[in-house]
Amino acid sequence: MSLTSILSAEAIDNAVKECQAPDSFCYKKFFKLCGLSSKTPQEIKNVFQILDEDNSGYIEESELKFFLQRFVPSARTLTDAEAKSFISAADDDNDGRIGAEGWCLISLNTLKSSLTTGVSGFIMNYTCISFVFY
């Protein structure tokens, strides 16, 4: 499975172009532009598994540095500050790496903030958490 089988190549290009300048990366903006925040929990989980290159079950800082390059090989690496703030946004259990649950939550929270009611966001989160745990 590749990222372009889940997300459109055009949307990925746009998302990567938006954060070409060092320290301009914002995961919320990126997830929205590349279309990840409107994907199903299953697809979001698939993206997580692609990004977890060594199949450790976590996205570590060393993998996150190359986050943009996983989407577009010619993209830049994330700066230390970007990688750290990305991790801290998704690191709900403070172990310094992103687990599937944290990944799902930040992906769907991006969507929730763009909905007019919080109800569907809650249902989406609930579905996602159930999916991760069961």
Ligand SMILES: [Ca+2]
């Ligand atoms: Ca990993």
Ligand SMILES: [Ca+2]
């Ligand atoms: Ca964590």
